[in-house]
Amino acid sequence: MTSQLGRLIPQLRIPVQPKYRPLRNVEGSYGRLKNLRSTVTALVRDERVEMQYIRLDEARGYAERLIHDAILHGDRDTHTMDMANFWLTEKQLIHKLFKVLAPRYAEHRSSFTSLYKLPPAYRENDKGAPRGVLELKGNPFPPLRDGSTDRKHLLHNVLLDEARRQYRHKKYQQLAAEARAALADSSAEPPRRPSGD
């Protein structure tokens, strides 16, 4: 299959699987696109969505491409408008894409979305499919990760710090005892007289 080099497509700034996930659907490939369309619409509307991880991973590529096209070509380009019209089912969101999101990400050098994996839920009647959170960067909500790299409060670090403190204390005490002993020895010795007189 010769690659289509007609329209210049910028590189995606997210990891892309070499093969698409079929996401089995009654309506086939069209149903898959409709499914992902509702995910992309929800992402642009709510700026943070929580769903099955693989569905979010698939939808992430479409959202990134849509936003990047909106930044590069703007709303005057018919092809970009056609894509936005298909991918965003609520028409106010097309305005949001071009008027809010495109200016927000115009100077970005990295991806426009963040995808996180959630821990297992262990709920009853939960088949255990991994869930995730996909969010647009710069969203108004409190951050999911506080970004701090402080690990001092973790239990193993607390225990290790205390062990280190106690060892150091013991070592200091030993050194102090040795120093005192050395000092006592030197003071017990009679002072040395010079040989001549």
Place this chain on the structure above:
Amino acid sequence: MLRRRTRIEIPEFYVGSVLAVTVSDPQAPGKTSRFVGICILREGHGLRATMTLRNAIDQQGVEICYPLYNPTLQKIEVLRLEKRLDEDLRYLRDCPLEYSTFAFDMEPEHAADSGEVPVNPVKVPLRPRPWTWRWERAGMKGLIVPELREDFYERAKKVSEPWHKYDLMREYRRSVPVEDQREIYAEVHEHVQSLETDQRRVRRRRVFVAPKKTS
């Protein structure tokens, strides 16, 4: 790839151009064999790039697929440099043979003075059915498809997948991103410069077409 191109000149040509290819053949008299044909297809990238030439010899259509970097290729001549309305002329298999016939002693035609490659807007008619492909679904611009029964078009509509044009990731996976393209072009930049001057020199060279006696 670039080293091979210093040994053989691969000229500029498109699907629809008429080429003459000389290949070394140990069994042939003179140890070479020459084939003339219209390029109906170009596939592959890099060292796997191929072209398919089609001609009709003794009322029999013949197609030969040549890898462009085949070391036994000795010479590639462009006899007629032009484009057609489609990137793929495989429909000539289902068209009358006169549209695929090119004389082996065809002289190279003088290239146009302007830098642009001419587009031949010819529309080729199809032979009566059966065909090798469902040409009513293919949307070929250089082909005249006769009117068929209603159910052909109904079935075509049912089977078509018009939503593929909205599938942005499908398009992305089939393309080379701009940044990668720039990297590749930067690597061959200096070689492309010298190749372009060679090609321009060849195109500008005026080929004298000997006048033929009419009476």
